[in-house]
Amino acid sequence: MSSHHIVREKQEPALLVLGLDTTSEEMLGQLLEWSPTVITTPLTAEQINAFGIKVDFVIADALEDGLQSDVKLIPAGDAGPVYAALTKLIASGYAAVNVITDNLDLTSFESFIDRINLVIFTDHKKAYAINSGFSKWKPAGENICILSTCSNLKTTGVNAPSNNCYTTTNDGFVTFEFTEPYIFITEEI
Numbered sequence: 001m002s003s004h005h006i007v008r009e010k011q012e013p014a015l016l017v018l019g020l021d022t023t024s025e026e027m028l029g030q031l032l033e034w035s036p037t038v039i040t041t042p043l044t045a046e047q048i049n050a051f052g053i054k055v056d057f058v059i060a061d062a063l064e065d066g067l068q069s070d071v072k073l074i075p076a077g078d079a080g081p082v083y084a085a086l087t088k089l090i091a092s093g094y095a096a097v098n099v100i101t102d103n104l105d106l107t108s109f110e111s112f113i114d115r116i117n118l119v120i121f122t123d124h125k126k127a128y129a130i131n132s133g134f135s136k137w138k139p140a141g142e143n144i145c146i147l148s149t150c151s152n153l154k155t156t157g158v159n160a161p162s163n164n165c166y167t168t169t170n171d172g173f174v175t176f177e178f179t180e181p182y183i184f185i186t187e188e189i
Helices: 025-032 042-050 081-091
Strands: 014-017 038-040 057-059 072-074 096-100 117-122 125-130 134-138 143-146 154-156 165-167 172-177 183-188
Touching: 014 081, 025 096, 038 042, 038 081, 042 057, 057 081, 072 081, 081 096
Parallel strands: 014 038, 014 096, 038 057, 057 072, 096 117
Antiparallel strands: 117 125, 125 183, 134 172, 143 165, 143 183, 154 172
């Protein structure tokens, strides 16, 4: 980063860490590059602490002793950690969040799609919601998998699917059109 770049608070996506078992240290480092607000659960906070990473918020009903100083609490409540964290981020004015998780459960994220930009990292893949008309330049041979139910799908730039996974045919733009308000896709990273 050159000296004339200024990173303002909430300009970069926050980082919600729900599990680290399927994420490489390299990927974690890339997501931490711009010093995001880090939110985690008590169990994952111990792992993050072992890496020497500063935690800003812990999702729990009470803070445990031995955590880093200046860690703030996000009450977990009955709705669960994803709901608590995303509700707090939206209320605090964050536009985007990167999520690291070991288990990709999209139902936890669906109600937030239209309120915050979500990118979910798990097991060498990233998942995110797209709207109909989505178009992105991709190199040949990359896989894009659809994780949602999808009607009237029209694609360009990809081969016929195998288990809802499409492979790009050439370097160039791929396009997905469908009737749902959004669908979730994954890309390999």
